Amino acid sequence: MHATGTPRRDAAAYRLGSVARGKHVGNAARLASPLVSAVFGRYAARERAFDEMFEDAAAGGDVRAGYTSVYKRIGSLSPDEVRARADFLSRIYVEQGVTFDIGGEERPFPLDIVPRIVDSATWSSVELGLAQRVRALERFLDDIYGPGDCFTDGVIPRPVVTSSPHFCRVVAGLTPPGGVRIHVAGIDLVRDSEGQFRVLEDNVRIPSGVSYVMTNRRALTSALPEVFADHRIRPVRSYPQHLLAALRACAPSGVSDPTVVVMTPGVFNSAYFEHALLARMMGCRLVEGRDLVCQAGRVMVRTVMGLRPVHVIYRRVDDEFLDPVHFRGDSLLGCAGLVNAARAGNVTIANAVGNGVADDKLVYTYVPDLIRYYLAEEPVLPNVDTWRMADRAHREEVLDRLDEVVVKPVDGSGGKGIVIGPAATRAELDLVRAKIVEHPRGWIAQPVVQLSTVPTMIGGSMVARHVDLRPFAVNGGDGVWVLPGGLTRVALGEGKLIVNSSQGGGSKDTWVLADPATTSADVEPPPAPRPTPVDSLATVHPRARSIAVQHSEHAQVEQQQQQQQQQEQHADERSAAGRHTGVGLATAAGKAGAC
Amino acid sequence: MLSRIAESLYWIGRYLERAEDTARLLDVQLHLAVEDPVVDELAAGRLLLGVMGVEPTGPVTDASIMQLLCHDPQSPSSIVAAITGARESARRSRETVSTDMWEGINTTWYAVQQGELARVRPATAFRWVRERCAIITATADGTMSHDQGWSFLVLGRSVERIDMTARLVAAAAASSSPTSWSTALRACGAHHAFVRSHHDQDSHREAAEFLLLDRPFPRSIVHTLDTAIEALESLEPPERRAATENEATRLLGRARAELEYRMSGDILMDLPERMSDLQATCGLANVAISHRFFEGAVAAEWHGGAL
Numbered sequence: 042m043h044a045t046g047t048p049r050r051d052a053a054a055y056r057l058g059s060v061a062r063g064k065h066v067g068n069a070a071r072l073a074s075p076l077v078s079a080v081f082g083r084y085a086a087r088e089r090a091f092d093e094m095f096e097d098a099a100a101g102g103d104v105r106a107g108y109t110s111v112y113k114r115i116g117s118l119s120p121d122e123v124r125a126r127a128d129f130l131s132r133i134y135v136e137q138g139v140t141f142d143i144g145g146e147e148r149p150f151p152l153d154i155v156p157r158i159v160d161s162a163t164w165s166s167v168e169l170g171l172a173q174r175v176r177a178l179e180r181f182l183d184d185i186y187g188p189g190d191c192f193t194d195g196v197i198p199r200p201v202v203t204s205s206p207h208f209c210r211v212v213a214g215l216t217p218p219g220g221v222r223i224h225v226a227g228i229d230l231v232r233d234s235e236g237q238f239r240v241l242e243d244n245v246r247i248p249s250g251v252s253y254v255m256t257n258r259r260a261l262t263s264a265l266p267e268v269f270a271d272h273r274i275r276p277v278r279s280y281p282q283h284l285l286a287a288l289r290a291c292a293p294s295g296v297s298d299p300t301v302v303v304m305t306p307g308v309f310n311s312a313y314f315e316h317a318l319l320a321r322m323m324g325c326r327l328v329e330g331r332d333l334v335c336q337a338g339r340v341m342v343r344t345v346m347g348l349r350p351v352h353v354i355y356r357r358v359d360d361e362f363l364d365p366v367h368f369r370g371d372s373l374l375g376c377a378g379l380v381n382a383a384r385a386g387n388v389t390i391a392n393a394v395g396n397g398v399a400d401d402k403l404v405y406t407y408v409p410d411l412i413r414y415y416l417a418e419e420p421v422l423p424n425v426d427t428w429r430m431a432d433r434a435h436r437e438e439v440l441d442r443l444d445e446v447v448v449k450p451v452d453g454s455g456g457k458g459i460v461i462g463p464a465a466t467r468a469e470l471d472l473v474r475a476k477i478v479e480h481p482r483g484w485i486a487q488p489v490v491q492l493s494t495v496p497t498m499i500g501g502s503m504v505a506r507h508v509d510l511r512p513f514a515v516n517g518g519d520g521v522w523v524l525p526g527g528l529t530r531v532a533l534g535e536g537k538l539i540v541n542s543s544q545g546g547g548s549k550d551t552w553v554l555a556d557p558a559t560t561s562a563d564v565e566p567p568p569a570p571r572p573t574p575v576d577s578l579a580t581v582h583p584r585a586r587s588i589a590v591q592h593s594e595h596a597q598v599e600q601q602q603q604q605q606q607q608q609e610q611h612a613d614e615r616s617a618a619g620r621h622t623g624v625g626l627a628t629a630a631g632k633a634g635a636c
Numbered sequence: 637m638l639s640r641i642a643e644s645l646y647w648i649g650r651y652l653e654r655a656e657d658t659a660r661l662l663d664v665q666l667h668l669a670v671e672d673p674v675v676d677e678l679a680a681g682r683l684l685l686g687v688m689g690v691e692p693t694g695p696v697t698d699a700s701i702m703q704l705l706c707h708d709p710q711s712p713s714s715i716v717a718a719i720t721g722a723r724e725s726a727r728r729s730r731e732t733v734s735t736d737m738w739e740g741i742n743t744t745w746y747a748v749q750q751g752e753l754a755r756v757r758p759a760t761a762f763r764w765v766r767e768r769c770a771i772i773t774a775t776a777d778g779t780m781s782h783d784q785g786w787s788f789l790v791l792g793r794s795v796e797r798i799d800m801t802a803r804l805v806a807a808a809a810a811s812s813s814p815t816s817w818s819t820a821l822r823a824c825g826a827h828h829a830f831v832r833s834h835h836d837q838d839s840h841r842e843a844a845e846f847l848l849l850d851r852p853f854p855r856s857i858v859h860t861l862d863t864a865i866e867a868l869e870s871l872e873p874p875e876r877r878a879a880t881e882n883e884a885t886r887l888l889g890r891a892r893a894e895l896e897y898r899m900s901g902d903i904l905m906d907l908p909e910r911m912s913d914l915q916a917t918c919g920l921a922n923v924a925i926s927h928r929f930f931e932g933a934v935a936a937e938w939h940g941g942a943l
Binding site: 136317326342343344 | 637638639640641642724727728730731735738739742743746784871929930
């Protein structure tokens with residue numbers, strides 16, 4: 042698969058200018074020009090990466106099956122036109138306020154013009170793997186806060202779980218309503234150099250970013266309507282309905298019409314727009330901790346008409362700040378008494394308190410074993426190979442070659458604290474070495490995984506950039522539903538592997554193509570025909586038929602224009618933003634062996 | 637409706653009205669300075685700042701007035717501060733404010749952040765502010781449910797409008813300029829309506845009566861008091877036998893009665909004092925509304941520390 046040592050011949054295809062001038066857009070290799078090859082001279086540095094749009098250079102640089110239409114359509118536009126549309130994308134997010142906060146400053150989330158495409162067969166295995174992972178983690182959390190069978194059966198050492206900073210003794214023995222702890226999971230995936238999807242990390246606390254999935258689709262539909270028309274893309278706009286149904290299904294027993302609220306830390310949170318968007322699209326109240334009050338083990342919300350009961354809280358506040366009675370006493374974001382109300386069975390907290398232990402990166406290394414143990418199945422999605430720094434043999438092996446691996450803190454998020462060996466300075470390596478020696482439980486190491494690349498428009502030209510994928514799974518207790526697609530994050534810097542938005546990452550609209558056998562209800566529907574004046578004239582006034590015939594040609598044109606407009610205005614979601622907990626990672630596969 | 641959200645909507649109403657009225661006022665003021673050869677610009681400027689409750693720190697010039705009332709984000713009476721306030725309030729209630737209305741407010745705020753007001757001629761800037769406010773208000777009217785949230789929006793707008801009109805009337809009454817009443821009419825956007833209904837009776841008394849008591853004109857004080865009281869009534873439980881429990885309704889109702897059922901006599905008498913009483917009433921009503929509807933938004937604090 043790899044063309045080690047040879048310059049990429051399909052490099053020219055990344056430059057739209059060349060694509061537009063070339064006549065045979067189907068064959069990227071023919072479009073190469075010396076100038077462009079010079080621009081991509083350094084491209085060899087990322088040669089081991091799997092490119093999702095183009096087959097490897099050795100195979101002729103052909104466009105992969107799912108991308109042919111996107112390639113032709115975008116290639117047939119003039120470079121100025123593509124730039125104009127890319128500008129439109131950046132402008133529309135500013136106007137709609139689709140932003141995320143960094144240090145109190147609102148910034149629009151960069152959205153790239155080239156979509157990322159996943160074919161239906163690949164997606165069904167991803168879907169299967171995600172659902173499997175969520176089921177296993179549910180069983181695991183149930184077990185560690187309950188009987189602890191996995192410890193007695195020797196699947197995972199008890200100290201690994203109890204030493205996790207997110208293991209929460211307060212909820213031991215608490216079974217949540219409906220038996221669900223992971224109402225929403227965002228599991229980060231990467232594609233390795235072979236194109237295989239691997240799990241990079243689990244997020245079952247408060248994964249964010251789903252709002253971008255919806256706003257990206259809406260924005261890109263406006264920017265590239267003709268490209269959408271060529272594809273059957275599975276829709277993403279039903280996410281809020283699935284989430285609401287799952288939350289309502291997990292309401293405390295005996296409540297026939299539960300009240301669901303979304304709980305946000307407030308407007309200064311980086312994901313505030315996502316919270317507002319979800320609340321608006323689910324038709325729920327968006328509350329802050331100060332809006333809630335707990336009395337006699339029940340949770341109520343302060344309204345202008347007095348206190349009203351709340352049954353399900355979809356909280357986007359960290360455990361630590363959720364309830365000052367049990368966690369940080371100085372928290373102003375939470376509501377005193379929430380955990381007690383949950384224990385009394387009067388309120389559902391989604392996601393459940395204490396889930397963080399499943400996100401711990403040391404626990405992550407045991408997840409394939411947990412899947413085998415709880416479900417008696419083989420994992421569908423493999424992990425990225427990982428060394429446990431808490432293990433003496435692993436630690437000694439890694440400390441010898443820190444400059445070749447990626448070192449991560451086990452409870453880090455947002456790409457913080459990660460040290461990429463080959464890119465780090467001597468001082469950085471020494472610092473992290475000291476930290477590992479001091480607190481081995483806090484660190485893991487992984488080989489540098491070369492993330493897959495997708496063409497991305499930077500400064501008016503197309504270049505390869507690394508991406509990851511965060512799909513979202515919703516669990517209502519009667520099965521796990523996976524949103525088709527998810528958030529594709531792009532590391533905008535050349536050769537960069539950290540995709541988090543807080544570290545300069547952008548995003549792409551992610552298209553999951555519908556299986557050719559699926560019914561039209563499962564795909565983005567084509568625009569519905571509208572009744573025209575001609576129809577009504579013909580039926581209501583038979584004598585006006587001659588006029589109708591005269592105008593029918595005009596009406597047809599008009600009807601098509603209406604259809605076109607409808608298509609352009611198609612998606613119904615708007616705005617929002619997300620903070621990205623979660624760590625995007627890695628580089629240069631094959632340098633390091635498995636643990 | 638959450639108390640916190642109700643408060644945000646109330647303040648969106650107030651801030652938008654403040655931005656619009658300030659733009660009207662400045663437009664007329666700056667026009668006047670050029671148009672009228674006898675007007676004492678310095679005195680007029682001082683009067684304007686006084687009406688708006690701003691203490692000038694340096695010499696009063698057109699530039700300093702523009703800075704204090706239009707461009708300075710730190711000055712609480714400036715248009716920029718009002719638009720920023722409206723946008724912050726809308727951001728805090730995004731799941732309640734309709735998407736269209738949010739985009740209207742957000743694009744306005746964004747343009748202001750980008751320096752739109754400073755880039756164009758002042759007259760164009762003021763017209764732009766008036767138009768943006770009109771667009772947002774109309775979008776809200778057309779896309780928000782006319783429920784409790786809407787009532788809070790209307791209530792905020794009305795309270796602000798009463799306050800601003802009272803300030804304008806007080807300024808007109810205090811001014812020695814012969815054109816002061818026509819200036820006040822223009823600043824309220826009322827000149828055309830006044831001329832149409834009063835034809836040639838262009839006296840001070842008629843103008844004052846129009847701004848205070850004209851029922852059909854939407855910016856007259858009586859009309860606005862009516863709107864505010866109506867909004868308050870719609871927020872009360874529907875069935876009630878005795879008089880209102882709500883202090884704000886009582887305050888505004890009493891103010892309306894004072895205006896409408898005043899013994900016949902010279903309407904111009906004591907006008908500055910009466911207008912400053914009306915402003916005080918607006919302040920009290922604001923406190924009463926906060927107390928009645930928004931106090932729930934005050935955070936409960938936990939003093940126990942983690943158990």
